[in-house]
Amino acid sequence: MLNIGAVERETGIGKDTLRVWERRYGFPVPVRDEREDRLYPEEQVNRLRLIKRLLDMGLRPAKVVGQAYPALVALLEDSVGQQPEDHPELQKYVQLIKGHQASELRLALSRALLDQGMNEYLSKTVAPLSHLVGEYWLRGDIRVFEEHLYSEQVTVVLRSAIEMMRNDRGTPHVLFATLPGEEHMLGLLMAEATLSLQGARCTMLRGQSPINEIVAAAIAHQVDVVALSFSAVMTPLQVKDGLQQLRRALPQQILIWAGGTGVARQRSQDEGVQLIGPLSDLIKVVVEWTESESPT
Amino acid sequence: MLNIGAVERETGIGKDTLRVWERRYGFPVPVRDEREDRLYPEEQVNRLRLIKRLLDMGLRPAKVVGQAYPALVALLEDSVGQQPEDHPELQKYVQLIKGHQASELRLALSRALLDQGMNEYLSKTVAPLSHLVGEYWLRGDIRVFEEHLYSEQVTVVLRSAIEMMRNDRGTPHVLFATLPGEEHMLGLLMAEATLSLQGARCTMLRGQSPINEIVAAAIAHQVDVVALSFSAVMTPLQVKDGLQQLRRALPQQILIWAGGTGVARQRSQDEGVQLIGPLSDLIKVVVEWTESESPT
DNA sequence: TGTCAAGTTTGTCTAGGACGTAATAAAATT
DNA sequence: AATTTTATTACGTCCTAGACAAACTTGACA
Numbered sequence: 001m002l003n004i005g006a007v008e009r010e011t012g013i014g015k016d017t018l019r020v021w022e023r024r025y026g027f028p029v030p031v032r033d034e035r036e037d038r039l040y041p042e043e044q045v046n047r048l049r050l051i052k053r054l055l056d057m058g059l060r061p062a063k064v065v066g067q068a069y070p071a072l073v074a075l076l077e078d079s080v081g082q083q084p085e086d087h088p089e090l091q092k093y094v095q096l097i098k099g100h101q102a103s104e105l106r107l108a109l110s111r112a113l114l115d116q117g118m119n120e121y122l123s124k125t126v127a128p129l130s131h132l133v134g135e136y137w138l139r140g141d142i143r144v145f146e147e148h149l150y151s152e153q154v155t156v157v158l159r160s161a162i163e164m165m166r167n168d169r170g171t172p173h174v175l176f177a178t179l180p181g182e183e184h185m186l187g188l189l190m191a192e193a194t195l196s197l198q199g200a201r202c203t204m205l206r207g208q209s210p211i212n213e214i215v216a217a218a219i220a221h222q223v224d225v226v227a228l229s230f231s232a233v234m235t236p237l238q239v240k241d242g243l244q245q246l247r248r249a250l251p252q253q254i255l256i257w258a259g260g261t262g263v264a265r266q267r268s269q270d271e272g273v274q275l276i277g278p279l280s281d282l283i284k285v286v287v288e289w290t291e292s293e294s295p296t
Numbered sequence: 297m298l299n300i301g302a303v304e305r306e307t308g309i310g311k312d313t314l315r316v317w318e319r320r321y322g323f324p325v326p327v328r329d330e331r332e333d334r335l336y337p338e339e340q341v342n343r344l345r346l347i348k349r350l351l352d353m354g355l356r357p358a359k360v361v362g363q364a365y366p367a368l369v370a371l372l373e374d375s376v377g378q379q380p381e382d383h384p385e386l387q388k389y390v391q392l393i394k395g396h397q398a399s400e401l402r403l404a405l406s407r408a409l410l411d412q413g414m415n416e417y418l419s420k421t422v423a424p425l426s427h428l429v430g431e432y433w434l435r436g437d438i439r440v441f442e443e444h445l446y447s448e449q450v451t452v453v454l455r456s457a458i459e460m461m462r463n464d465r466g467t468p469h470v471l472f473a474t475l476p477g478e479e480h481m482l483g484l485l486m487a488e489a490t491l492s493l494q495g496a497r498c499t500m501l502r503g504q505s506p507i508n509e510i511v512a513a514a515i516a517h518q519v520d521v522v523a524l525s526f527s528a529v530m531t532p533l534q535v536k537d538g539l540q541q542l543r544r545a546l547p548q549q550i551l552i553w554a555g556g557t558g559v560a561r562q563r564s565q566d567e568g569v570q571l572i573g574p575l576s577d578l579i580k581v582v583v584e585w586t587e588s589e590s591p592t
Numbered sequence: 593t594g595t596c597a598a599g600t601t602t603g604t605c606t607a608g609g610a611c612g613t614a615a616t617a618a619a620a621t622t
Numbered sequence: 623a624a625t626t627t628t629a630t631t632a633c634g635t636c637c638t639a640g641a642c643a644a645a646c647t648t649g650a651c652a
Contacts, residue, residue, distance in 0.1 A: 005604075006537065009476040010506050015605090016635060023608080024633085035642065037605060060615075061633070100516045102499065103464050145513035148502040156459070163452070168399050180305075203398065206444040217441035220396045300636070311636085312604055319639085320602085331611065333636060356646075357602065531603085533644080563645095 001039045004030075011048045018048075027066040047072065054079070056233075057138060076140065090129050097133065097142065097150050106153045113157060118197050122190050122279055126154060130186055151186055158189045162196050170201035172224035172289055174257075177214050178207040179228065179242045187229035187260045194279055195227070198286045211242070215249045225255045225289070230262025239263060243273050257285060297335045300326075307344045308529045314344075323362035342436070343368065349434055350375070352528035354561070372434070386425050393429065393438065393446050402449040409453060414493050418486050418575055422450060426482055447482055454485045458492050466497035468520035468585055470553075473510050474503040475524065475538045483525035483556045490575055491523070494582045507538070511545045521551045521585070526558025535559060539569050553581060 004015050018038075022028060028048060030038035040048075050072045054064045057079055064075060096105040113121045133150050136142035174195055176188050185207050192202050203221050205214065218226050226246070230239050239262050247256060252272075259276040276282050300311050314334075318324060324344060326334035336344075346368045350360045353375050360371060392401040409417045429446050432438035470491055472484050481503050488498045499517050501510065514522050522542070526535050535558050543552060543566060555572040565571055572578050 002541075003605085006541070010508070012476075014634075017633085019607090020634070035605080037642095103462075143509065143512055145501055145505065145509045145516070148505075152500060152502065156455070159452070159455075166399075204448060205441055206448060209441065209444070213439065213441045216439055217445075220441070310603075313602085315637090316603070331636085333611095533603085 001031075001041060002045060004038050004040070007040050007045055007048065010045060011052050013048060013052055021061070021065050025062070025066040043069075050076070053138070053140075076138075087128055087132060090125070090132055093129055093150075094132065094136065094142075097146050100146070100149065102149055102153060105150070106156060109153055109157045113161060118161065118193055119280075119283070122193060126158075126186075126190060127279070130154070154186060155189060158193050162189075162193055162202065165196040167196070167199060167201055170199045171293065172286070173201040173203070173222065174225045174227050175203050175205060175214070175218050175221060175223040176227050176229075177205040177209045177217075178230075179214075179234075179238075179246075180208045180210055181238065182207060182230060182234055182262075184229070184231040184233070187231060188227070190279060191227055191229060191259060191282060194282050195286060198283060200286060211246050211249055214246060218250060218254055223254060225257055226250065227257045227259070230258065230260040232261040234262045247272050255289075257282070297327075297337060298341060300334045300336070303336045303341055303344065306341055307348050309344060309348055317357070317361050321357070321362040339365075346372065346434055349528075352557070369435070383424055383428060386421070386428055389425055389446075390428065390432065390438075393442050396442070396445065398445055398449060401446070402452060405449055405453045409457060414457065414489055415576075415579075418489060422454075422482075422486060423575070426450070450482065451485060454489050458485075458489055458498065461492040463492070463495060463497055466495045467589065468582070469497040469499070469518065470521045470523050471499050471501055471510070471514050471517060471519040472523050472525075473501040473505050473513070474526075475510075475530075475534075475542075476504050476506055477534065478503060478526060478530055478558075480525070480527040480529070480556075483527060484523075486575060487523055487525060487555060487578060490578050491582060494579060496582060507542050507545055510542060514546060514550055519550060521553055522546065523553045523555070526554060526556040528557040530558045532558075532561045535562060536566075539566060543568050551585075553578070 002010065004018060007013070007018060008015050018028065022030075028040060028044040030040040030044065033039050047069055050069070051061075051064050051067075054072065054075060055061060059075070059079065064072065067075065093105065093108060096108060109125075112125050115121075116124060130151075133142060133147055137144070137147050174192075176192050178185065178188060188204070188207070192204060196202050203217075203223065205217050209217070214226060228243070228246075234242075239258075243256065243258055250256065256273045257276055258273060259279075259282065263275050264277060274285060276285060298306065300314060303309070303314060304311050314324065318326075324336060324340040326336045326340065329335050343365055346365070347357075347360050347363075350368065350371055351357060355371070355375065360368065363371065389401065389404060392404060405421075408421050411417075412420060426447075429438060429443055433440070433443050470488075472488050474481070474484060484500070484503070488500060492498050499513075499519065501513050505513070510522060524539075524542075530538075535554075539552065539554060546552065548568075552569045553572055554569060555575075555578065559571050560573060562571055570581060572581060
């Protein structure tokens with residue numbers, strides 16, 4: 001039995017939203033305490049958690065809010081669509097994640113890095129594995145804490161590799177950041193690893209930085225490039241707006257490179273903002289940059 | 297100019313609270329846009345940040361809400377007692393932060409760790425320096441991205457030290473987590489470093505985990521203890537509620553240890569939840585645990 | 593000095609209404 | 623038939639103002 005504030009914390013659905021759903025869709029229907037405050041039974045909270053997942057996948061509230069639990073599960077299985085069995089070579093990692101074997105997972109990830117080399121490692125292992133883990137999470141086969149376990153281990157491996165390549169004299173000098181609302185840092189880390197390998201000087205700003213902070217940091221560190229990562233949780237409009245605002249606020253000579261799933265859906269390329277699809281394009285872009293600078 | 301949702305995110309003061317302060321104390325007095333929605337000027341947001349900090353220190357709203365900026369700073373200096381200048385040995389770090397010299401900062405931090413040893417390093421350098429950086433940020437002497445620069449470097453140093461001490465066979469097995477709403481991870485990292493040193497087996501869950509995720513992780517990893525960190529952004533009620541719910545959801549034999557500024561304001565100790573003040577107490581608690589287990 | 597009762601402060605909850613933006617459906621164009 | 627443009631609906635967030643319990647302060651008394 002949770003009050004409305006606790007339900008907001010647990011499910012990530014705002015208080016206002018919970019009340020408006022009750023009015024519009026007739027769900028959830030919490031009981032009331034003696035003060036007439038809402039008290040949500042655990043069963044409804046579980047349903048709300050599932051509903052949140054379905055909404056995150058892009059379904060509309062009208063179709064999911066108010067459905068009974070079995071119907072929600074059916075919806076979930078319908079919308080998952082493609083089966084993630086496509087990558088047999090990644091299954092060993094999935095097994096380690098599900099078995100909560102943190103040390104073994106890190107060992108396997110480290111070994112793969114040294115076996116494949118950074119570029120192949122990122123494109124053939126880390127990127128598809130992250131995608132796969134996301135798929136499993138959507139289907140409910142992997143829990144949030146298991147996903148955390150995975151990204152924690154990848155982070156450790158990549159950061160120590162980046163550390164080995166740190167180069168305070170490298171060019172270009174790149175500042176890595178994400179805009180507010182963007183939580184996924186793995187894309188940023190993969191980009192940092194790629195650019196470190198190319199000899200760039202990398203400065204990592206923590207995620208969720210307001211635009212004026214990014215600008216101040218870029219100027220203070222005298223960077224050549226600001227690199228941003230957008231995952232699919234950001235809407236195309238948010239991405240476009242954010243990039244435009246940043247471009248306006250940043251001095252002309254500092255470039256912007258934007259990558260990640262979120263930019264793949266951008267239609268038009270803005271002036272002064274380099275959109276980057278796959279990681280391999282990032283290498284191309286930095287090579288071009290180096291060539292354009294060297295004659296100077 | 298921020299709307300009320302953005303101000304809630306920036307300051308940690310709830311929307312309802314902001315509106316009720318306006319009604320009761322006549323501050324803040326946001327301007328309105330054409331839709332009559334509140335728009336808070338940056339100057340008022342800065343004042344609100346300071347107010348939040350004073351409230352977190354235990355002052356009552358009637359005494360601080362509505363005070364002008366200089367009065368707030370005076371109040372802060374009164375209640376802080378010691379001036380930030382009281383730590384001359386920490387000034388060199390502050391200079392490096394303000395000079396954006398990331399590598400030099402990390403070098404200095406690493407050197408201090410090896411010079412002082414972990415326990416003294418945490419209590420004499422990291423904890424007071426983090427506090428000092430927070431103070432400077434409140435006064436506007438340090439920007440957010442500079443604070444990020446600092447915590448990034450501390451994180452790197454502590455994580456690599458923890459890595460060196462990793463022990464998959466250690467006892468107790470401790471799971472580290474923060475509840476939703478809690479963003480500060482440094483306290484958790486300091487606790488992990490302390491316990492690693494004591495020979496514990498440490499598993500780090502990323503921050504902001506819903507209670508059911510913490511429970512699932514604790515059971516899956518078969519931990520002995522769940523360690524939580526609360527900064528001052530969490531209200532005493534939120535802390536109490538969260539701890540109670542977690543205690544109810546967690547199997548009896550798994551202990552809960554809670555630390556950080558946020559628990560210092562808790563009055564009553566709940567059954568089955570160990571509240572921990574300074575880091576040195578943490579050592580005591582783990583020693584007690586070990587002694588109570590060894591006869592078995 | 594410590595404890596208890598009465599009084600005050602303060603944050604969170606309640607209600608329904610309003611409105612802009614995002615997502616869909618429909619229409620018009622290529 | 624495929625794509626772009628426009629109309630319509632869906633949806634979350636913000637608004638007002640009042641109520642109440644928990645936390646805090648104060649003062650009386652042992």
